Amino acid sequence: MARRLIWNPQWNDALYMVSLAERLTLAPDHETLNEIWNRLGRDLAGQGVQAADRVQFRLVFVSRAAPEVTYLSEMRLLSEITS
Secondary structure: OHHHHHOOHHHHHHHHHHHHHHHHHHOOOHHHHHHHHHHHHHHHHHOOOOOOOEEOOEEEEOOOOOOEEEEEOOOEEHHHHHO
16 A cells, blocks of 8 residues: 555656646746646647647636636647647
8 A cells, every 4th residue: 555655657647737737827837838738749649639630728627616717728739749
């Protein structure tokens, strides 16, 4: 059990993405945005999305009151992200 707490790459990666999303929402900067784009580009390329496809992401924080879009990215070609 102790090993799972320390060595859990999927959970650590998900936690890192949440941290990036929070950072982008609170204080947007170029470095955080690039890290999110790079990770999305790798994931989408691995799923067979075509390089000519346009992609966009948004951050939605869900609360009991109502979901709130806190960030909406610009559209990019997948080939621009993965290069």
